[in-house]
Amino acid sequence: MIKKIAIYTLLISFFVSCNSKNEKKEILKTKKKEELVMYKPSEMTELMREMFLFQENSKKQIEKGELPLDFPKRFKKIHTAELSDQFEHDESFQNFTKLYLQNIENLGNSTKQNAKENFNIAIRSCIACHQTTCTGPIKRIKKLLIK
Template sequence: MIKHVSCIFLIVLFFSCNSSEKTEKKVTIVDGAERYDVYQGSEMAILMRGMHAFNLELKKEVQSGTITTEFPEEFLKIHTAEFSEAKSRNKTFDHYSGQFIEAQKLVFAEDSIVPLSERYNTAINLCITCHQTECTGPIPKIKKLLIK
């Protein structure tokens, strides 16, 4: 009996994970008699917000001269995270995201002769350069990550 339940669970899990159907992500908030549909970000948007938050903290560490964190492997999801329905992965994005990952890893390289703040700014400038090609909205927020 337990084998059958486990088998059915695995089949359902497999098909739910492989579903290619995209659903619009909205949350409905009720405030008294008013209903608001609130946009929920795509996997990519959520990942990039996380990257921003991480780099905001990393900026403080770079400015202090000591990094206590490591390269977050979560950033590698940039190669697979789903975009919103209005956007799609393209060669330009793939190019810049690959360069960003390499530059971000170099921030944590202890044996580099390039100054830490310069390596950090290189990674952030790659974000800006990529965003100049398509999704320009976050550029002012990203520019605040730069070390002057």
């Protein structure tokens, strides 16, 4: 129960809009907008936020010299998850999804020796898709890369 609350608090605390250059400004703007319309994140946004937290934990494992965490199957839904209005499931999107899931599969087959390298390849494919769709969180995603 407490764990659940902690996760939700985290999810709420790290809201970034796709188009924001300046995250703080964007959050302020969003707060103002929220007074008018209740903000409802898309299915994809919720999935992405969870996936971000998952990869953060997986990174910690690898940094400790362990294998990455098992990738939860539900994240594979990014193929079909409902997107906010400005995005489409076009061909480019599908290709980036495939590439990402392929890299995740390779990561799952890693040894302790190549886990770090495979992790960074997977994170770079998050960034690659984001460069063509949702640029706001890129800076944050880059922080997932293991030095």
